[in-house]
Amino acid sequence: MMRQAVSERPLQGLCVLVVEDDYFIALELCNALRAAGADVVGPARDLQTGLAAIREERIDCGVLDINLRGQLAFELAAELRARGIPAIFATGYDASIIPAELADMVRLEKPVDLAALCRAVESACL
Amino acid sequence: MDPERYLADVFDELTAAGRPDASMRIVVHAAHELADADGVCMLSATGERCVVALARQQEIHLCDLRNSGLYRAAAPLLRSATTSSRTLWGKEDFIALPTGEQLRIGVALIVPLNAASGHAAVGFLWQPGRIADASGSRRLQLLAKALGLNASAWNKDEEYAARERDQHRIAADLQHRLRNNLALTRSIIRRSRETAESAEHFALHLEARIGALGRMQGALATAGEAGVELEELVRTELIASAVPERSCSMRGPAVRLHAKGAESLALTVHELATNSLKFGALAASNGHLAIAWAVTEGQLPHLRISWIETGASIASVAPRRRGFGQELIECTLPYELGAHTRLTFNPGGLLCEIEIPLEACAADSEPRARQAAHGGAR
Numbered sequence: 001m002m003r004q005a006v007s008e009r010p011l012q013g014l015c016v017l018v019v020e021d022d023y024f025i026a027l028e029l030c031n032a033l034r035a036a037g038a039d040v041v042g043p044a045r046d047l048q049t050g051l052a053a054i055r056e057e058r059i060d061c062g063v064l065d066i067n068l069r070g071q072l073a074f075e076l077a078a079e080l081r082a083r084g085i086p087a088i089f090a091t092g093y094d095a096s097i098i099p100a101e102l103a104d105m106v107r108l109e110k111p112v113d114l115a116a117l118c119r120a121v122e123s124a125c126l
Numbered sequence: 127m128d129p130e131r132y133l134a135d136v137f138d139e140l141t142a143a144g145r146p147d148a149s150m151r152i153v154v155h156a157a158h159e160l161a162d163a164d165g166v167c168m169l170s171a172t173g174e175r176c177v178v179a180l181a182r183q184q185e186i187h188l189c190d191l192r193n194s195g196l197y198r199a200a201a202p203l204l205r206s207a208t209t210s211s212r213t214l215w216g217k218e219d220f221i222a223l224p225t226g227e228q229l230r231i232g233v234a235l236i237v238p239l240n241a242a243s244g245h246a247a248v249g250f251l252w253q254p255g256r257i258a259d260a261s262g263s264r265r266l267q268l269l270a271k272a273l274g275l276n277a278s279a280w281n282k283d284e285e286y287a288a289r290e291r292d293q294h295r296i297a298a299d300l301q302h303r304l305r306n307n308l309a310l311t312r313s314i315i316r317r318s319r320e321t322a323e324s325a326e327h328f329a330l331h332l333e334a335r336i337g338a339l340g341r342m343q344g345a346l347a348t349a350g351e352a353g354v355e356l357e358e359l360v361r362t363e364l365i366a367s368a369v370p371e372r373s374c375s376m377r378g379p380a381v382r383l384h385a386k387g388a389e390s391l392a393l394t395v396h397e398l399a400t401n402s403l404k405f406g407a408l409a410a411s412n413g414h415l416a417i418a419w420a421v422t423e424g425q426l427p428h429l430r431i432s433w434i435e436t437g438a439s440i441a442s443v444a445p446r447r448r449g450f451g452q453e454l455i456e457c458t459l460p461y462e463l464g465a466h467t468r469l470t471f472n473p474g475g476l477l478c479e480i481e482i483p484l485e486a487c488a489a490d491s492e493p494r495a496r497q498a499a500h501g502g503a504r
Contacts, residue, residue, distance in 0.1 A: 021386075022306070023458040024313035045461055067302060069386070092305030097298055110309040 009037030010122045015058050017080075018043040019050040019073060020065040020090070025110075029063060029090065032114035033121065045069075050076045054083070061121050062087035066097065077102050086124035090117065303385075307343065311336065321450045331400070331450065334367075338396035341366060342389050353382035353489025356391070356429075360417055363395040369408055369415070378419030381429060387487030390454075390462055391431075397451030398433055398478060407435035407475035415475075427484040435475025444471045455480070463487050 016038040020026040026043035033040050041057045044050040046068050053059070054076065062080045064073045064087055073089075080087045081102070089098070089107040098107065106120050314335055322328035341362055345354045360376055383391060399408070407413030419431040445452065452469065455478060459465035463486045470477040 021462065022310055022313075023461040024317055025306075025309050026461070028313040028316055043461075067306075092302035092309065093298060094301060096294075110305040111312045112309065 011118060012037035013039075014060045014121065014125055015039045015041050016121055017041040017050070017053055017057070017059045017062040019062065019068065019076060021045045021068045025065075028114070029112065029117065032117060033063070036118040038121065047071045047073065047075060051079060054079050059085055061085065061124050063117065063121065064089055066091040066093050074099055074102060077105060088117070088120050088124060307339070311339065314339070317453070318450055321448075321453070334396065334400065335393065335450075337366065338363060338392050339389070342392040346385050346388060351489065353384050354388040356381040356383055356419060359383065359388055359392050360395050363392055364399055367396065367399040367403060369399055369403065373408055373413060374415040374417065376417040379421060381419065381421065382489040383487050384489040387463060387482070390459055391487070394451075394454055394459065394480070397454055398476070401451055402435055402476065405438075405440060407438040410437050410439040413437040413439070413475065421484060429482045429484050429487055431480040431482075433476065433478040435472075435477065438473075438475035444469075
């Protein structure tokens with residue numbers, strides 16, 4: 001059935017950028033997103049790679065770890081926002097570290113519930 | 127006893143003690159009047175009714191615990207504070223009065239640091255998440271005056287606020303590390319399952335991997351910013367895997383690794399040792415393992431590590447599919463540390479070569495980088 005097929009791959013056709021500096025965690029996020037039908041951009045392990053991806057690739061949604069080897073990923077969030085692209089934080093930090101202008105972004109706490117991640121990406125792209 | 131009455135009494139007592147200040151309006155909010163349904167105190171002009179000048183000199187612990195960051199910063203100070211002081215100190219956002227009355231109160235945190243000199247530290251919160259604004263500072267100074275505390279100490283609330291921010295940052299970092307470690311552990315569990323040959327294989331290897339992570343976390347906690355010595359890391363992992371000392375040698379200069387570098391390399395050494403004990407040189411009676419490392423000179427120094435097995439009785443062959451250890455070396459190290467790695471399956475055993483930019487793994491790479499820059503400028 002059409003309806004079921006859609007719900008099994010709810011992220012079909014979406015390009016999702018993953019920025020995460022830990023390989024195994026990145027792999028886990030990417031695999032979950034791919035399983036839900038997304039095309040994964042990245043994973044990017046640092047700010048520079050993430051910025052390059054934003055400038056060069058088609059991206060429908062970003063999934064961002066906040067701390068990338070000591071660099072904070074807020075610049076990436078702002079860059080995405082400036083282009084009207086939604087983004088989600090997947091982080092070990094609590095909300096207090098997030099700057100006020102990004103406070104409305106969805107924040108998933110690590111360890112990230114992978115089903116919740118896919119749902120969050122789906123609703124961010126609606 | 128009525129809390130409001132109690133506060134008024136204390137205030138009277140203070141002003142009667144000869145430390146009055148006509149302009150003193152230290153406003154505190156008693157929750158039985160102000161707290162909303164959730165028990166949260168909102169500070170508003172209309173709500174300003176009760177005056178608190180709680181306690182005599184050095185007898186105040188007045189705490190707003192709604193901000194947990196502040197609470198974390200304050201807890202050690204409170205524990206070390208003088209025990210003779212009366213403690214108005216409760217759970218959560220309650221403050222228990224000595225009479226047993228409970229009063230929800232928001233606003234200030236006052237901690238006597240030194241009973242003899244009257245020095246105290248203060249955190250002031252008018253709103254959750256805000257520390258010491260101008261009106262808060264003014265009120266604190268009035269409070270200090272009223273309490274006859276050393277005024278110079280009160281001028282240090284900036285310093286205190288800075289320390290409090292530091293503490294908050296440390297707590298946030300710790301929280302981040304913990305959550306990250308849990309996430310890492312979970313992803314390793316998942317990957318171990320995907321690469322395992324059987325349930326038994328999965329359980330055995332997973333336990334050992336978590337053991338390696340745990341050892342490294344312990345070492346990092348002890349070492350702190352200074353980082354973990356590479357030789358120590360290698361030795362620890364070999365001992366944990368019960369590698370006989372006579373069958374291996376190691377050689378290399380002192381290199382201290384930061385957290386991420388240490389973690390990834392500890393797991394790598396663990397995987398290599400496990401593999402060698404099962405299939406490689408360490409499984410053979412005459413097998414030998416040499417681990418050597420060096421730091422290359424040049425503009426961008428690298429840490430070059432060689433794991434050299436000899437005397438393996440079974441000719442080592444590349445496995446049919448990539449296992450966890452191989453993925454760690456061929457994918458994780460390049461991704462996380464920008465490493466170049468090579469696995470060579472020689473007849474005598476495995477050769478693993480790892481080259482990592484020093485700045486990506488060493489705890490003390492910054493001074494080195496600066497030295498290099500100076501050298502270049504000369």
